[in-house]
Ligand code: TMP
């Protein structure tokens with residue numbers, strides 16, 4: 001399906017904001033805080049997450065600190081164009097799990113005057129860019145990179161290490177499977193894993 005990029009509503013374009021960083025860096029926490037404030041201002045908000053992320057609850061996004069907010073699970077990113085029609089702020093959590101079409105979908109939604117907030121992992125557990133995140137970061141008006149605390153040396157963690165031997169890129173999990181590490185601890189662990 002091809003999307004028409006036009007500002008039909010003659011409203012100012014919305015902004016696209018990306019919040020990225022390793023696991024346990026507070027991305028979902030930050031989305032929840034932005035959305036809760038928008039709700040207090042009585043803005044029309046809508047939150048989406050990929051259906052495949054069934055951690056905690058399928059109808060909420062939940063941070064590692066157990067803060068939560070209702071969210072709509074979607075299988076295909078194109079679904080959110082219709083679902084965002086009445087909103088003036090939308091948020092998409094776990095953006096790394098959607099295919100590249102997320103880029104044109106976000107541009108289309110922003111062109112109707114709606115602000116778009118995306119949260120996702122910039123890197124996978126091998127240290128490679130994750131899904132459409134690099135493209136989303138390149139079109140974003142604003143990028144925030146958050147850091148966790150390195151599990152081994154307590155410095156700023158930018159990487160996520162997978163503790164199991166499974167190399168597949170997508171695997172839902174928590175502290176049972178993943179840990180946040182700084183670049184130096186990550187490289188050390190990866191080389192001792194080879
Ligand atoms: P979080 O960023 O909200 O903590 O969640 C990241 C989710 O992504 C979590 O379910 C684990 C999953 N994940 C992968 O599927 N592949 C990866 O390489 C990494 C690092 C995480």
Ligand code: MG
Nearest residue numbers: 027028029063
């Ligand atoms: Mg999260």
Ligand code: ZN
Nearest residue numbers: 150153182185
């Ligand atoms: Zn470290």
